Amino acid sequence: MRQKIVHVTEALGGGVLHCVALLANRQAAAGDQVVVLHSMRQDTPPTAKLDQLFDPRVHRQVVDMHTSIGAHDIVSVFRLLIALFRERPDIVHLHSSKAAALGRIAARFLGITAHTIYSPHGFAFLKEDISPLKAKLFLLIERMLHATGGHIVACSKSELRYARMLLLGAERTSLVENAVKLDGFDPGGHRQAGEAVVVCTSARVTYQKAPWRFTRLAQNIAGTSNAHFVWIGDGEADAIDRWIDRDAIQLTGWIPAGDLRRRLLQSDIFVLPSLWEGMPIALIEAQAAGLPAVASRIVGNRDVIVHGVTGFLANDDEQLEHYTRQLIDDAELRQRMGAAATAHARARFGDTQFFRSYVGAYRRLLTPVPGRRLPAVTHTLSHEALK
The missing domain is CATH 3.40.50.2000 (Glycogen Phosphorylase B;)
Incomplete structure (x- = not known):
């Protein structure tokens, strides 16, 4: 019809x-x-x-x-x-x-x-x-x-x-x-063990995405573990200056969709500490790319992540850091959750x-x-x- x-x-x-x-x-x-x-x-x-x-x-x-x-x-x-x-x-x-x-x-x-x-x-x-x-x-x-x-x-x-x-x-x-369009996501090409663990997020730098929480996470973890933090996206100059610590976080700026998928496939953990969502496309893409995720326990996020299987849902900043450290320190856990995330995304999204x-x-x-x-x-x- x-x-x-x-x-x-x-x-x-x-x-x-x-x-x-x-x-x-x-x-x-x-x-x-x-x-x-x-x-x-x-x-x-x-x-x-x-x-x-x-x-x-x-x-x-x-x-x-x-x-x-x-x-x-x-x-x-x-x-x-x-x-x-x-x-x-x-x-x-x-x-x-x-x-x-x-x-x-x-x-x-x-x-x-x-x-x-x-x-x-x-x-x-x-x-x-x-x-x-x-x-x-x-x-x-x-x-x-x-x-x-x-x-x-x-x-x-x-x-x-x-x-x-x-x-x-x-x-x-x-x-x-x-x-999301699932073609282009091939999580088989993750980086080798021994390299710095890449913790990323993908979003515009806005109040909704709570960028100060990602910054605080990077500041608390970066100096005590083998981790590198990346914000994939851009935002208004005043928002970036207010909420992003460029010494702790690499800010990519806006990149095309194909490059975004490549950056996700080159990462190890996805973090989304947003304050509210509908059902975040960025989180679905990260799961399709085989990334275990740590996200705030809110509407939308909790509909994508299966807690303890494809990632973790955090009630507060303390849990956000705890779960992120757990994934940084455990490569086997990252691999297991990443594989589950891919299967889950392909079955549902x-x-x-x-x-x-x-x-x-x-x-x-x-x-x-x-x-x-x-x-x-x-x-x-x-x-x-x-x-």
Whole structure:
């Protein structure tokens, strides 16, 4: 069944960009007509880079949307109304909380909420850089907009739990886990014993990723063990100056996807001490590359790592350092967990599963069965596994 799909996102950067491009490209290759309506944020790559990331059959259009709440949102809704009216999509797929808010209002005016999907990629009310009052406001907005219609597709088991617990039940919620293209990951080429153990992370230097925690870890460990710390990524100059100790950490700056995979394959341990996540693509890539991981025990991270099998989940900085030291000091443990991480990633997080799951989700929206709820889970996890 070929269809016209319009993706809408205000946050075309990081993990959201990865998922939108992965899905849109697969859809275009399958013969669907695909449009991406997006804004240009600080973390959005330039147009030339976006042209490289997206299949040329995917049509992109810039629609001005802002992260902050304000009167400008009225203009954004009007622009989305016009764009969606012109495109006349079979499916509207909204990505990130702000685009979902604006898009669901526009879809409501057009009478197409029944064919609207929302992928949060991390609910805004779970962010740690906002006040409790603002978090309650975001949650209230989510509840109000969900009541108007549409279907939420969570990217992780934990995100699905929050959707069901806080948005009043399982009605119109399901799960499709994030994914990566697994080709290019060959963990058989790890470095030889005796070399310095490379501890890396992969992210933009932002508050969400808690770079000061990675810096503190490097400062505490680097001088007492045979370890080298690498931050794969870039960030704003003031954020780097504030949170990254270049004497303790090598900062690579932005590198292409192919180089990123090579750097992961040249590393030994992956650390992700972030404060909140949806379901981090960087962590999935690291697991696919055969890296045992140490990550903060939060939504998203705990859905990728099998604690004690593919890596460790840390409750605090003390545990983060303890588990990282344990992996640095035990090459056999690194090898065993790395092999388990690769097998786990290949079984759960491939792009073919990702694409097929969304094909099923879209089909159910286009051909609803009277009196039947949409399935709670599209793949990988049974209802019992969510308990």
